Amino acid sequence: MPANRVVQGRMVTAKKLAEIIEDGSVMETEAIEDADRDCPDCGENVIKVTYMPSVTELVTGYKCQECDWRDADRN
Numbered sequence: 001m002p003a004n005r006v007v008q009g010r011m012v013t014a015k016k017l018a019e020i021i022e023d024g025s026v027m028e029t030e031a032i033e034d035a036d037r038d039c040p041d042c043g044e045n046v047i048k049v050t051y052m053p054s055v056t057e058l059v060t061g062y063k064c065q066e067c068d069w070r071d072a073d074r075n
């Protein structure tokens with residue numbers, strides 16, 4: 001299973017993707033998956049990654065592969 005994906009022209013790991021969405025460092029990440037939704041800004045593909053920014057938080061982050069759009073569900 002490919003662990004890395006292209007985001008805005010750059011190959012990123014799950015950890016790097018989570019750090020882009022969080023705008024900071026993260027502790028743990030799961031694999032990148034397709035989010036099955038289109039970007040509300042540009043209509044391109046959105047990918048998602050579940051990560052832990054701290055020991056007490058689990059976040060599902062979303063990122064457009066083509067523009068700056070991103071979002072996060074904080075559980």
Ligand SMILES: [Zn+2]
Nearest residue numbers: 039042064067
């Ligand atoms: Zn977009």
